[in-house]
Amino acid sequence: MKKINLKINGLSVTVPEGTTILEAANTAGIKIPTLCYLKDINKIGACRVCVVEVKGARNLVASCVYPVSEGMEVITNSPKVLDSRKKTVELLLSNHNQDCLSCVRNGSCELNKLSYELGCKSDSYEGVKTESKVDNSSLSIVRDNSKCILCRRCVAACQAYQSVSVIGANSKGFDTHIACAFEQPLGEVSCVNCGQCINVCPTGALREKDEIDDVLEALNNPDKYVVVGTAPSIRVALGEEFGYPIGKNVEGKMVAALRKLGFKNVFDVDFAADLTIMEEGYEFIDRVKNGGKLPMMTSCSPAWIKFMEHNYPELLGHLSTAKSPQQMFGACCKTYFAEKMGIDPKKMFVVSIMPCTAKKYEKDRPYQSAAGVKDIDAVLTTRELARLIKRCGIMFNNLKDEQFDAPLGIGSGAGLIFGATGGVMEAALRTVASVLTGSDLNNIDFNEVRGNSSVKEAVYDIAGMKVKVAVVSSLSAARDMMEKVKNGKADYHFIEVMSCPGGCVNGGGQPILDAHTRNTVDYKKLRASAIYKTDKAMKLRMSHHNPAVREIYESYFEKPNSHKAHEALHTKYVKRNSFN
């Protein structure tokens, strides 16, 4: 490819033709601030924060969309540039509610940071503000347009990552606002609650529905027996909220913090992930042996389930009926564990810590109450857990490592890798191959299904049978895959789908990373690597070897897919239409 030579702030830079000024500056280690720009999904040159001076150009240009040319001379920080950026941000502030003191994004707001860096005054321009009201209708996501700067990053995420496209810009001019068609509340359209919109929002216009107060109330209620379980991917992301580098596993400190918060038992949803493998794995074997519907598709990701119900109701029979690990965890707490401990399940309050906003919606779905009460009572995202820890004055970084409680805190490496795309497939293959061949495999690393590409496929020879599998992450990739399935062009046996690109390590409830980090750091890979590294070092790496899983079958569920297991650990789906 042709190389282009240019100068940025006097520094000679050589980049391939077609590179934008912003990308060229990044490679030269020069930072240009951005607001609307998100690599790969939102290049619209709308916010004017990334403007730079190009010698010979009549006006400042938006560096995120302006391609480099031979001999170009760029200044990224001239007085004219800095003044323009400052005015632009001050104008944004003039139509912003500036509720910074009590904003959930205090500390992680890109607008706030830019305003500080550019030396903006909050009241340079006073005038009418666009009217809006908070949309609280969703079980997962809250939209407050009084904090929205119309960057459209959420719109791009909803469309490009997920092909869900339920939000967009309505009306025009001063009345422009991001909302759903016909101004319907978010909770009443085909939003899948994935929360990717929250993760890309530069301000506090989007946030998760906060359940911290519900959890604190339960913890302080002497009549409640409050237990907690953490999803696989929490331990490799939570540390970021406390200043640790991306990809640091803080499992020990996390457990210690949860115990300090007052939870009676600190469990690991990895256990329930292992149980999921048993239920889903045996369901798969049954479908293969007895001519059941194939390809079978995983059912762990609640946004994916809702996506299927809206867009492919005719394919619901392909979904495994196994509940997600979260719901299996709650079900086990309130049946097996409650019985074992002699606790009334009605007095038990089960909290799950999830990388996911859709889990908040999942807990209220029908057919999710094994003990006659909801399996899960409250769901906190990774971000909420960090806030709860800070609120209660727990010095996270100084904590000594502690371990999960038995029995529901015992998880295998197979359960742990659920946190990354391909993990459920690999965990299932480890167990299914062992069950079908009658002995454990020598090599249990299925490297073909690892990594962050949105679609991976592989064929494995298992007990004389060619098993063709596909692993998909992001719902736009899932949509492409479902079109293939619908048209009979997907001869797979088993398909794993995770709604969020990269899987749960990049879930909608994970720590917020600013656009610059998202654009320049492979954070999904870093978080996933920490998971695979931990799995590799574990002794217990297969779900069917988990002693707690064996015990629960022996003493309670009898065997995978038994009648009792079906009652407690499986669920049903509903048909919806594509609009709501």
Added chain:
Amino acid sequence: MGKIKLTSVDFAGTKEQEAELRKMLKELKGTDGALMPALQKAQGIYGYLPIEVQKIVSEELGVPLEKIFGVVTFYTQFLLNPNGKYDISVCLGTACYVKGAGDVIEKIQNRLDISPGDCTSDLKFSLNATRCIGCCGLAPVMTINGEVFGKVKADEVDAILDKFKD
């Protein structure tokens, strides 16, 4: 421009209209920039673009409903509310306004119980506030289906509307 006003009129589209719409959309599907002509033609069939019509456009063209709604609410040529049998426009340009157009439109709103941009539930009258229509000498001016009424006083409104009874 202005705030989005959703219709309160019940959808009364016919099977024939839907068949015509779907046929038109099937012909347009796959062509570049199909959405604008599709919406223009859909409005030609129904007179406006309620949710029922936009959903059909979405299904047939494979374009998300919100994207369609974004386009519809961006361009003033697209209507979310039907026009009534008698479409009333009251000029709120400067000259009309200082001559009392505000009182005139308020009187109409009260009598019909609708606000500008709306249509009565019996689909008889719709009301719009317009900018200057270029005959300031007649201020304040209102039109009903193009018929011009000049130097209108608020207390003449009842008599004017009474002419459009059928």
